[in-house]
Amino acid sequence: MNDPRFSLNSSPKHFNKGLLVGLFMRERIIEVGLAIAAGIPVLISLAILGVFLYEATFFFQEVSPWQFLTDTQWTPLFASQKFGIFVLTSATFSIAAIATFVAVPIGLLAAIYLAEYAPQQVRRILKPALETLSGIPTIVYGYFAVLLVTPLLQQFIPNLGGFNALSAGLVTGILITPIVSSISEDAIENVPMELREGGYSLGFTKRENILRVILPIAFPGIVAAITLATSRALGETMIASIAAGQNPNLTLNPLVPVESITAFIIQVSLGDVPANSFLFHTLFTVGFVLFLLTFSLNWLGHWLVRRHEQMMKGLSIPSIEVESDSSRESSRAIASLNFPLDTHLSFEKALTRRQRYDRLFLSLTLCTTLVGAIVLVILLTSVLLQGIPVLDGSFLTSFASRNAEDAGIYAALVGTLWLLVLTAAIAFPIGVGAAIYLEEYLPRNTFNHILEIHLANLAAVPSIIYGLLGLALFARVLQPITGGRSLLSAALVLSSIVLPLVIITTRGALRSVPQSQRQAAFGVGMTQWQAIHNVILPSAFPRIITGMLLALSRAIGETAPLIAVGAVAYISFVPEFSLGDLQSNFTTLTTQIFYWIARPQKEFHNLAAATILVLGAIVFTINIFAVLLRDFYRKKKGELANNKP
Amino acid sequence: MNNQQAITMNNPVFTSKSEQESSEILPEVILQAEDVSVSYHGIPALQNISLEIYKNQITSFIGPSGCGKSTFLRCFNRLNDLIPETRMTGKIRFFGQSIRRMNPVEIRRRIGMVFQRPNPFPKSIYDNIAVGLRVNGYRGNLDDRVETSLRHVGLWNEVKNKLKKNALDLSGGQQQRLCIARTIALNPEVILMDEPTAALDPISAGRINDLLMTMRQYYTIILITHNLKQAALVTDRVAFFNVEINSRGDRVGKLIEYAPTLDIFVNPTQQTTWDYVVPGSRYSS
Numbered sequence: 001m002n003d004p005r006f007s008l009n010s011s012p013k014h015f016n017k018g019l020l021v022g023l024f025m026r027e028r029i030i031e032v033g034l035a036i037a038a039g040i041p042v043l044i045s046l047a048i049l050g051v052f053l054y055e056a057t058f059f060f061q062e063v064s065p066w067q068f069l070t071d072t073q074w075t076p077l078f079a080s081q082k083f084g085i086f087v088l089t090s091a092t093f094s095i096a097a098i099a100t101f102v103a104v105p106i107g108l109l110a111a112i113y114l115a116e117y118a119p120q121q122v123r124r125i126l127k128p129a130l131e132t133l134s135g136i137p138t139i140v141y142g143y144f145a146v147l148l149v150t151p152l153l154q155q156f157i158p159n160l161g162g163f164n165a166l167s168a169g170l171v172t173g174i175l176i177t178p179i180v181s182s183i184s185e186d187a188i189e190n191v192p193m194e195l196r197e198g199g200y201s202l203g204f205t206k207r208e209n210i211l212r213v214i215l216p217i218a219f220p221g222i223v224a225a226i227t228l229a230t231s232r233a234l235g236e237t238m239i240a241s242i243a244a245g246q247n248p249n250l251t252l253n254p255l256v257p258v259e260s261i262t263a264f265i266i267q268v269s270l271g272d273v274p275a276n277s278f279l280f281h282t283l284f285t286v287g288f289v290l291f292l293l294t295f296s297l298n299w300l301g302h303w304l305v306r307r308h309e310q311m312m313k314g315l316s317i318p319s320i321e322v323e324s325d326s327s328r329e330s331s332r333a334i335a336s337l338n339f340p341l342d343t344h345l346s347f348e349k350a351l352t353r354r355q356r357y358d359r360l361f362l363s364l365t366l367c368t369t370l371v372g373a374i375v376l377v378i379l380l381t382s383v384l385l386q387g388i389p390v391l392d393g394s395f396l397t398s399f400a401s402r403n404a405e406d407a408g409i410y411a412a413l414v415g416t417l418w419l420l421v422l423t424a425a426i427a428f429p430i431g432v433g434a435a436i437y438l439e440e441y442l443p444r445n446t447f448n449h450i451l452e453i454h455l456a457n458l459a460a461v462p463s464i465i466y467g468l469l470g471l472a473l474f475a476r477v478l479q480p481i482t483g484g485r486s487l488l489s490a491a492l493v494l495s496s497i498v499l500p501l502v503i504i505t506t507r508g509a510l511r512s513v514p515q516s517q518r519q520a521a522f523g524v525g526m527t528q529w530q531a532i533h534n535v536i537l538p539s540a541f542p543r544i545i546t547g548m549l550l551a552l553s554r555a556i557g558e559t560a561p562l563i564a565v566g567a568v569a570y571i572s573f574v575p576e577f578s579l580g581d582l583q584s585n586f587t588t589l590t591t592q593i594f595y596w597i598a599r600p601q602k603e604f605h606n607l608a609a610a611t612i613l614v615l616g617a618i619v620f621t622i623n624i625f626a627v628l629l630r631d632f633y634r635k636k637k638g639e640l641a642n643n644k645p
Numbered sequence: 646m647n648n649q650q651a652i653t654m655n656n657p658v659f660t661s662k663s664e665q666e667s668s669e670i671l672p673e674v675i676l677q678a679e680d681v682s683v684s685y686h687g688i689p690a691l692q693n694i695s696l697e698i699y700k701n702q703i704t705s706f707i708g709p710s711g712c713g714k715s716t717f718l719r720c721f722n723r724l725n726d727l728i729p730e731t732r733m734t735g736k737i738r739f740f741g742q743s744i745r746r747m748n749p750v751e752i753r754r755r756i757g758m759v760f761q762r763p764n765p766f767p768k769s770i771y772d773n774i775a776v777g778l779r780v781n782g783y784r785g786n787l788d789d790r791v792e793t794s795l796r797h798v799g800l801w802n803e804v805k806n807k808l809k810k811n812a813l814d815l816s817g818g819q820q821q822r823l824c825i826a827r828t829i830a831l832n833p834e835v836i837l838m839d840e841p842t843a844a845l846d847p848i849s850a851g852r853i854n855d856l857l858m859t860m861r862q863y864y865t866i867i868l869i870t871h872n873l874k875q876a877a878l879v880t881d882r883v884a885f886f887n888v889e890i891n892s893r894g895d896r897v898g899k900l901i902e903y904a905p906t907l908d909i910f911v912n913p914t915q916q917t918t919w920d921y922v923v924p925g926s927r928y929s930s
Binding site for chain 1: 722724727729748750751753754755757758760762764765766767768776777780781782824827828831837
């Protein structure tokens with residue numbers, strides 16, 4: 001032991017025991033803090049459930065469930081009130097049905113093209129182009145639907161109303177196409193390579209392999225994609241309320257104006273609804289119906305996705321053979337057979353025809369994928385053409401005005417930036433803390449799995465539901481703190497919306513840190529938090545940042561919840577950093593677009609287009625930043641991997 | 646008496662095999678590789694392989710991991726075409742015709758393949774066999790063909806009452822025999838087998854070996870194996886591959902020796918072959 005080569009002093013006095021006790025105290029405190037953060041999304045779900053049930057109870061004291069389900073009219077704003085929910089759901093469903101009808105074939109064929117056919121370079125351009133479609137703020141789609149698609153459709157269908165379910169449905173379809181395509185693509189890519197090769201080695205053409213082998217295996221994943229996309233279409237608010245109209249009609253005719261659940265909520269939110277009025281209860285009851293519809297669809301979808309992933313993992317793990325009488329018997333039977341099989345096989349010599357089908361199929365999938373890119377280009381050019389002339393320095397620095405020439409977006413721009421900062425400040429610490437707790441502390445049990453699915457569902461709950469929650473909770477119950485329909489309430493609403501997203505992406509980032517790094521950290525005697533703080537977080541950091549930026553770009557595009565929580569059309573001051581100003585009224589770029597589209601004059605539509613450009617520039621900057629960070633990180637990681645011998 | 650002995654004794658060709666080889670009257674050449682090299686992302690994986698595959702023989706490829714046996718095998722049915730950035734040079738002739746000029750889909754029907762891990766489709770047992778027949782436009786009676794194929798791999802008695810059950814419910818060995826049945830149902834002229842028993846337990850592997858022994862005189866099979874016993878037991882010819890490190894430091898697969906099985910195991914001409922096939926030989930001297 002006296003060998004000088006091993007002279008590292010191993011005496012225990014170098015390690016302070018008192019430090020250890022303090023360390024454990026700190027560990028406990030941190031863990032409790034993280035657990036509280038993890039409890040917040042659960043609290044939010046309970047709050048949603050509580051608020052909506054509470055309000056619905058009042059509603060059903062006056063209206064019997066029977067009336068609610070059987071009435072054929074919806075007139076809560078008239079003197080003779082009728083509450084037939086099917087009037088609203090029929091509109092919601094017909095818009096969602098049209099959207100699904102558009103999105104499923106396009107999304108599925110695009111997924112097939114991207115997963116199976118697209119060369120790397122093409123994929124690198126087309127996939128982001130397609131996915132950008134779902135990142136565009138829905139208010140922009142509303143603009144697109146009412147000012148571009150409806151006039152276009154009217155040229156072919158003369159008796160089409162200015163507001164109709166058809167155009168809202170078509171545009172919603174474009175919005176949800178990327179959801180179908182990206183989840184289906186994942187499902188297709190999860191099909192193990194061995195099974196593809198199995199198909200090819202039997203002499204299948206590519207199309208035959210896709211249709212006979214790959215798609216049937218990926219089917220549950222594709223169903224999940226459709227379910228989740230449909231749920232998104234059901235909850236889509238801005239497109240429906242701008243383009244489909246506000247006429248409660250019990251009809252499935254897509255050519256006339258209708259009113260969806262979400263459009264009704266927006267319609268009522270635009271006026272000032274006194275709390276505890278009957279209309280207020282109605283608002284929440286309707287919202288609750290929407291919540292139940294989308295929530296159950298989301299559960300189904302996420303359950304299917306998980307089941308499919310597990311099925312794919314379990315595939316082709318051979319189990320051990322059990323010798324039985326019948327197996328020995330059939331083995332003996334081989335010897336007495338005449339080998340080989342009958343060789344006079346008649347295979348149809350139709351390879352040329354089979355391959356012609358293959359080429360047709362390829363062009364079909366390619367063309368549908370291009371549709372996405374083309375739509376993006378049309379949308380961009382039309383907005384650019386309308387917006388560019390208005391866009392100048394004074395547009396950015398003037399307040400909104402009745403006069404189109406003088407109007408600008410100063411207040412809206414500042415409001416949006418304020419909301420971004422506040423949302424980041426509220427949602428990021430809570431989200432990251434919750435993710436750390438769920439991923440690193442909470443054991444991987446059934447409860448954790450259920451929580452994981454639940455978070456995915458919360459992320460997919462229509463944002464208007466959060467808006468209503470904010471109206472009841474942040475703007476009324478917490479009025480002393482938030483100041484009612486204020487910037488702070490809006491920031492809380494946006495934080496609730498992006499919180500599940502932040503948690504999900506952070507969990508993904510933490511999960512991507514290899515288990516071996518954790519073991520190495522524990523191996524040198526780190527505590528749980530030390531390991532997280534010194535090893536895991538630094539390694540997961542770039543992906544966490546990427547997730548945060550994507551969450552912010554989602555927050556910036558929200559319109560409906562802000563209208564519900566009380567964004568106003570006109571503001572003549574810019575909030576500064578003081579409690580009083582944070583408690584003041586607010587407006588944002590998206591709500592400004594909404595109010596301008598609602599004006600009949602074309603000048604205001606141009607202002608809306610210019611605002612869309614500004615909004616787009618901000619979202620684009622955030623996204624580019626996210627992509628650059630991710631690529632930088634991948635490159636770094638790739639270099640590390642290559643350095644391994 | 647076990648199955649293997651029973652089969653070999655009932656098999657008249659087996660006993661005359663050694664005479665045939667000694668007189669070197671070689672059977673018809675089915676596949677011919679000429680100076681085949683494959684590179685992956687511009688890095689050579691194997692280089693300058695030339696060999697001939699004879700009709701109704703089992704030829705095995707042996708060699709250490711990473712020597713390019715699988716890559717080479719997958720050249721014969723052009724399965725490497727599906728992997729981006731993979732380039733093959735040289736020529737492979739199938740009945741004298743260059744496979745590059747032929748349609749890959751047609752080649753893959755005529756040159757079947759069985760993989761290391763059993764990969765039945767997650768469909769019914771029946772459909773696993775029927776789907777290949779349907780796609781390739783088989784005009785005969787499907788039921789009969791499915792039954793015959795299953796009988797020929799010794800699976801019929803085990804599965805005849807559950808043809809509509811999912812193939813994934815079968816054991817690994819049964820799945821692999823189903824994959825062989827699926828392949829022979831299409832009446833391939835050559836069957837490529839990439840370590841077909843490596844992922845299986847010894848009993849299942851033994852049964853596949855039995856099956857190979859029965860098939861050997863009727864099928865042209867190329868078999869990759871790490872199991873020297875299997876190579877010695879069931880094959881007619883052996884090609885030994887090894888890894889060489891070229892001047893740029895790439896690990897490149899090379900064909901070292903190609904000869905009748907007996908010669909490889911008893912009388913190899915190359916030292917590296919000797920080192921590989923005789924366990925412990927490299928430590929003895």
